[in-house]
Structures are given as C-alpha cells and as structure tokens.
Amino acid sequence: MATSSDHPYSALTPDTIMDAVESKGLYCDYRLYPLNSYENRVYQVGIEDSTPLIAKFYRPQRWSKAQIQVEHDALHALEEEDIAVAAPIILDNESLFEHNGFYFSLTPKIIGDSPEAGDLDQLFQIGELIGSMHAASADWTTDAKPFIDSLERVKQAKRKVEACPFVPKSMRDGYEKVVVSLGKKMETMLKTHSTARIRFIHGDCHRSNIINDQGRLTLVDFDDCKMGYAVQDLWLHITDASAKQTQLSELIEGYESFCSFDAQELDLIDVMMAERHISYTAWIAERWNDPAFPAIFPHFIGEDFWRQHLHDLNDIVAHWGKWR
Template identity: 65%
Template sequence: MDAVESLGFYCDHRLYPLNSYENRVYQVGIENATPLIAKFYRPKRWSAAQIQAEHDATLALKKAGVDVAAPLLMRGKSLFEHQGFYFSLTPKVIGEAPEPGNLNQLFQIGELIGAMHQASRDWQIEQRPYLSAIQRIERACKVVLESSYLPKSMTPAYVQVVEQLLLRITQTLPSHQSNSIRFIHGDCHRSNIIAHDDAMTLLDFDDCRMGYAVQDLWLHVSDANERRAQLSELIEGYESQCDFDSRELDLIDAMMAERTLVYTAWIAERWLDPAFPIIFPHFISEEFWRQHIQDLNDILVKWGQWR
C-alpha cells in the first residue's frame, strides 16, 4: 500500500495476492475507483532496461489497437521503485481464463496473437534477444545437474534423454530461417489471457522476447487427441490477422522439450524461496523425477507428429 500510495493513490485496504510465482502481484483496492494490479518484480531477474522494454512493448501494442493489459503511465513513467523493489501498476481486467479446448475461443486467441504479431512484425528488442532451444536447454540441464534435487540413481537416464533431445533439436533448427524470428509474448498460456464480453485481453509480458511465432500458439493445444482441430482453429484465427509459416509446426517438439526442462530447472533455482516448497512439495520426491524423465522420453517417442 505504501508503494501504491507513493504515486498518489489512496488504498481502501482491500489487498488480494494473485497467482504469480516469479514476481509478487496484488490486486489493490483504490478508494472510489477500480482496483489496480500492483506487480513487484523479483530482484535481480531483469534489469530496469529489460523491464522497461517489456513496458514499452505493451504500451506500443495497446496504442496499435491490440487488446493487452499495459502498465499505467504516470508523469511519463511506467516503472517505479519503492524500498529497493521495482514495481508497476496496471488497471484491473475483469473476466476469466478461456475454457481449455473451446474451439470458438481458440479462434479468438489466434486472432489476438496474430494481431499482436502483426503490430510488432518489424520490432527488434535488443534487451530481450532470441535464445535458441539448445541454449536454454543446456543452461537448464546445468542447473539441474549442479543441484542436489535430481536423485543420483536417475542422473544417467536424465543425461541420456537430454542428449537425445538435443540431437533431435540440432537436426531440426537449421531448416528454419533466422529471419522468421519476431517479437513474441514468450509465455502465452491460457492463464495469461482474460476472456470478457466476447473479447480477449493478453496479460503479463514478463517473458516477452524474440522468437518464433508458433511459440505463442502451441501452448493453447490442451488435448493431444484433438490437437489438429485445435491447431486449425488457432491458425485460422491467427491468419485472419497475420501470415503464418506452417513449417514452424516442426519446432513444437523442440519447444515442448525446452519448456519441460526449463520449468524443472526454474523450480530448482527458486527452491529456497519459501513459497516454492509449499507449492511444489513433490519436487524432491523420486516420483517427480521419474515422471519428469518419462515426460521427456514421451516427447522423443512422439517427435514429428504436429503436421
């Protein structure tokens, strides 16, 4: 409340923590006004310049008519500091996450992502550069192997499946041109979209970066048995706003492997945060790691079935 009131607002003492493991996000009641969303950034994760690049991108998208939740501008600033923490304020968007597998909503999601990509088609965000799946996987693997959480008995199986995945990715990436890399949301799952009044609003650009368009689409496929129908709706909606290169579908397996590995390394890196053992108590069990290795092997087995 002190941080919010330092910008001239008056809080009504209604504070609600929102789901956010990486940062700390609160809905803050404001006297005689709509609540604000206050986002406090995890220290040392992003520099001020990188956070500002995120803000500038969302503000530019909003100006271009794309339905995104952009931070408030006050006296020409969107990023503020209070007691050593960077924070921002965003107007509350009322609604709920889209329903998994709803084909009509998948078309709308495709439209929204296509509009975002079309508006940002010529952008180059130097503060958020492209990192290949290989680079991100190698870093994640290093984090896991240097931690004490992976059982030693499972280390050989983990290393083996990671090496096999890296080989497949190495064989896949060269056929995709670097000039297809564009600005992307980077973490575009359904919890970062709000459906309201027959419209969709895209939230939380914390992981925005340069990448391939399909990265923002594939996370909305919620059922492997229905993936062709779901992808069809997503792409049809997308192409109503922006061209899509269907060859990028071959990258989804690499992106699945990357996300699975990076997610586990992320928990390992954050384990000393008091919230993480509470949220992920199974992380230190052998069953978690057995399932993790199985999930990686499943990606290998099903490789190349997205087209």
C-alpha cells in the same frame, strides 16, 4: 535492488506494498489481495473512491530496468493499435516505478477468467488475438530482450537440474541420456529450419496469461516478451494430443485473419516442448530458496515428480516430428 538474507521478497510486507502505491499519489483502502504469480509478486490493491489496481512487484535481479521498460513500451504500443492487452498506467510520464528497492508497476484491474481449455471457438479467438498482436509488432526488434537459441537455454537448464540435490541417483543416468538425445534432435531440427523468421513474441502465451472479459480476450503478463518464433505463442494452447490437428487448425485459421503463418514452424514445437519441460524443472530448482516454491511444488522433492519428468521427456522423443 532489494537484498535479503532470507529470500528476495522478505522485505515486501503489506505496509511496503501500500507505501509503494501511495508513493505515486494514490490512497489505499487497506484491501490487499495476493494474486497467483510465482516469479513476481502481484496484488490487487484497493484504492479509495476508485476501482482496485493490480500492483506487480518484479523479482529482484531477474530483469534489468531496461528489460522491464521493453515490456511496458510494447504494451503501450500495442494498446495504441487497439490490441487487447493489459498495459500499466502512466503517472508523470513513467510506468515503471521503484520503492524500497523493488521495481513495480500498476495496471487497471481486468475482470474475467482464462479461456476454456480446448474450446474450438475460443481457440479461434486466441489465434485472432495473437495474430493481431504479431501483425502490430511485425517490424519490432529489441536488443534488451534478444533471441536466445533453444539449445543454449537447454544447456543452461540441464546444468541447474544436474546440480539439484533432489534428482534421485537412480534416475540421473536416464536424465542425462534423454536430454542428450533431445539435444541432438533439437540441433538437427533447428539447422533444418535456420531460415525461420525471428520476430517479437509474447514468449509465455499460455491460457492463464489470457483473460476472457465478457467475450473480449485480453493478453496479460508480457514478462517474457522477446524475439522468437511465431509458433511459440501458439503451441501452448494445444491441450489434447489426440485433437492437436483440429486445435491447431482453429488457432492458425484465427491467426491468419491478421497475420500469415509459416506452417513449417510447426516442426519447431517439439524443440520448444523439450526446452520448456527442462527449463521449467530448472526454474523450480533455481527458485527453491523462495518459500513460495516449496509450498507450491512440495512434490518436487519426491521420486514421483522426477519419474514423471523423465517420462515426459522420453515421450517427446517418442513422438518427435509429428506436428504436420
């Protein structure tokens, strides 16, 4: 895969992007627009005498070819079941391509915006969309993207955060204390729910990964698809703690139009919330050599970021176990 003395995307110039697209027999019209994507690089590419395509260049050394293929195969299988997803196009029986050391895919452009945060009607529709996706993939398994215990993910993330030079010395003891406390709570909760069903999930199903195309909600970006718990694809749509029961009710009612939901999984939201907060911070630290990250997260090096991070973790501890 691509190597660089600077960062993984140093070699991904505009000419490289257009050469990659044209290597598949398509002709660019030199209109190239970068889209929001931190982990990968995604561009809208103008195509002569046709509608633009979305070119996604995968971060080198993050996923293997087999793991990316799992994502593509899942999207095509869901599309065949009439589930609204953004599936990559197939050219010469392939959907995953390689050019100049980069894996990339091409997807039709979908026009629309993310759903409105907290809108109850749209939460019901989001629940329907996720439920239909889970119903269609009910018997799927994948060795390439296996289930990984949340405790293990937190342990890995904790080591990365502790190695980060930007953590203020005055906050290191507080960070250690709260993460240890959360780890104990997570372990107890996971043991209590050890029989919860593991299934195929989107894995990063937040609002920005859904496009509202004139009322039709479409799931995009299956990068993090894997084996996990159903509730993991639902809880990120809760945007207001004071209205969480109402929002959950709409999500689950929509979900159960297609797929049954085990309400006991709601207890696992605290586990996932803790994991996401810690892993997110570790992710920024790990990607800091990518010039996009200091530009997007300039506050990461300041005390205010870490003070807020500690506050959020302590808040999870304080409100643990109140989702049902």
